[in-house]
Amino acid sequence: xxxxxxxxxxxxxxxxxxxxxxxxxxxxxxxxxxxxxxxxxxxxxxxxxxxxxxxxxxxxxxxxxxxxxxxxxxxxxxxxxxxxxxxxxxxxxxxxxxxxxxxxxxxxxxxxxxxxxxxxxxxxxxxxxxxxxxxxxxxxxxxxxxxxxxxxxxxxxxxxxxxxxxxxxxxxxxxxxxxxxxxxxxxxxxxxxxxxxxxxxxxxxxxxxxxxxxxxxxxxxxxxxxxxxxxxxxx
Amino acid sequence: xxxxxxxxxxxxxxxxxxxxxxxxxxxxxxxxxxxxxxxxxxxxxxxxxxxxxxxxxxxxxxxxxxxxxxxxxxxxx
Numbered sequence: 001x002x003x004x005x006x007x008x009x010x011x012x013x014x015x016x017x018x019x020x021x022x023x024x025x026x027x028x029x030x031x032x033x034x035x036x037x038x039x040x041x042x043x044x045x046x047x048x049x050x051x052x053x054x055x056x057x058x059x060x061x062x063x064x065x066x067x068x069x070x071x072x073x074x075x076x077x078x079x080x081x082x083x084x085x086x087x088x089x090x091x092x093x094x095x096x097x098x099x100x101x102x103x104x105x106x107x108x109x110x111x112x113x114x115x116x117x118x119x120x121x122x123x124x125x126x127x128x129x130x131x132x133x134x135x136x137x138x139x140x141x142x143x144x145x146x147x148x149x150x151x152x153x154x155x156x157x158x159x160x161x162x163x164x165x166x167x168x169x170x171x172x173x174x175x176x177x178x179x180x181x182x183x184x185x186x187x188x189x190x191x192x193x194x195x196x197x198x199x200x201x202x203x204x205x206x207x208x209x210x211x212x213x214x215x216x217x218x219x220x221x222x223x224x225x226x227x228x229x230x231x232x233x234x235x
Numbered sequence: 236x237x238x239x240x241x242x243x244x245x246x247x248x249x250x251x252x253x254x255x256x257x258x259x260x261x262x263x264x265x266x267x268x269x270x271x272x273x274x275x276x277x278x279x280x281x282x283x284x285x286x287x288x289x290x291x292x293x294x295x296x297x298x299x300x301x302x303x304x305x306x307x308x309x310x311x312x
Contacts, residue, residue: 012298037254038240042244047246048250051250055253055254094268095264098261102257106253109253113246215265218268218272222271225272225279228300229279232279232286233282
């Protein structure tokens, strides 16, 4: 069923794709930075501090998206006992973890001029911190459990448990009265953000997605070479 | 004009530090992953070099093994 995703078959693609993805990432990031820092307008209330949104929001979106993907792959790997899915999930974790840290730190920097505080135990911020804990546990579990079977089981359980936190992050601003503003960009309903601000936000999201793809491909290649290294021992 | 870009009506410190932190995090993660990849490629090439002629023939049948060796050379360039 999943023969098309066999490591040997996709290695030739993943090993060659990195340089093209890197080039594309640099181009999109440069356009995004110019738009975000110089061309987009300042906000009538938040003034120039609104520019932090162009790194804060895409990193939050990407980290949540990557965790969703990890959880989905873990479920598939758990049900179908497919090891390649667990390698893909493992390779996604580092970029998701870093994006989560970036979202929390840039959110904290944005919080100081807008709310007057670096940190608040607000529902959205706390649930993002819990996501970071799940990411930390997931990465640590891969390091701690040397036996592959155990590592796959434990990391899958962590990812599936962490999945419960994802809708909490999304709806925290609606369920509780929070300092954090509700979402301005909606897929199903009309967005309240002006197109002049939406454009740099989408370009930066594209750049961050490309970066996570680049890191994923490099990490995936590293994992495959590790497996091949063990294979040479068995020759 | 330049002053407005740097100071951003008093918000410059916040904006520039948020963007700097993001870009430094990206660069650090990229370097870390790249170092690990090159380390594993070198380890693979060193092990491959120690194989006997017969084992090299067997190992080279697999396209992935050939790809790793080729990519190691190209990543050094």
